[in-house]
Amino acid sequence: LLIDSYKSCVMDFAQLDVSLFPVQLPRFSPLILEHAGKTVTALPVHPELAPRSESPESYIVRLIQAYPQDNSPDMVAVCAVPPCDMLPLLETNWLERFCAALPEEIALTVPSRFLKEAELFVPAYIPSGISYAGANQRNMQDYMQAHPCVQNVYSRMMHVSCTVNQCRGDKARKKAAREKLWEAQTGGA
Numbered sequence: 001l002l003i004d005s006y007k008s009c010v011m012d013f014a015q016l017d018v019s020l021f022p023v024q025l026p027r028f029s030p031l032i033l034e035h036a037g038k039t040v041t042a043l044p045v046h047p048e049l050a051p052r053s054e055s056p057e058s059y060i061v062r063l064i065q066a067y068p069q070d071n072s073p074d075m076v077a078v079c080a081v082p083p084c085d086m087l088p089l090l091e092t093n094w095l096e097r098f099c100a101a102l103p104e105e106i107a108l109t110v111p112s113r114f115l116k117e118a119e120l121f122v123p124a125y126i127p128s129g130i131s132y133a134g135a136n137q138r139n140m141q142d143y144m145q146a147h148p149c150v151q152n153v154y155s156r157m158m159h160v161s162c163t164v165n166q167c168r169g170d171k172a173r174k175k176a177a178r179e180k181l182w183e184a185q186t187g188g189a
Contacts, residue, residue, distance in 0.1 A: 013041040016042045048066075
């Protein structure tokens with residue numbers, strides 16, 4: 001899965017198109033994605049919020065209208081500007097005028113700083129190769145995210161699994177621990 005690949009490359013976050021986010025989740029919240037005990041943060045990229053041929057002031061108005069009104073500090077909108085559109089913005093000093101016109105309620109930041117300061121991440125699962133646009137697909141991961149009790153059981157299983165896998169030196173003891181873990185996970189206990 002992608003999470004394993006990201007973690008093996010020592011990457012802690014990804015910027016994903018918001019159309020990949022599950023439809024039932026907030027569109028401006030960072031997500032925490034988990035697979036087999038490894039986590040990656042996903043920041044929503046909003047292609048519709050990229051600057052067009054408009055003044056910085058009208059762009060700011062459009063940003064404020066698109067953003068949810070609760071003004072939670074842990075909400076973010078990544079506005080990606082395609083390289084072909086960047087040159088006209090630089091030539092017309094659009095970025096300087098934009099920064100000068102920014103109101104206090106909009107803060108510019110970089111992903112690493114935002115991730116250090118953010119406190120609330122929405123747990124989610126994004127299957128590989130799936131676009132959630134208009135889809136109502138449900139799976140086991142969605143069930144776990146919706147029910148905290150099931151998520152707690154899964155977290156406990158992952159903790160015990162990691163603890164068992166850290167057992168070094170005694171192969172018989174590690175094998176016995178894995179067998180007991182598998183027995184407990186099947187509900188046999």
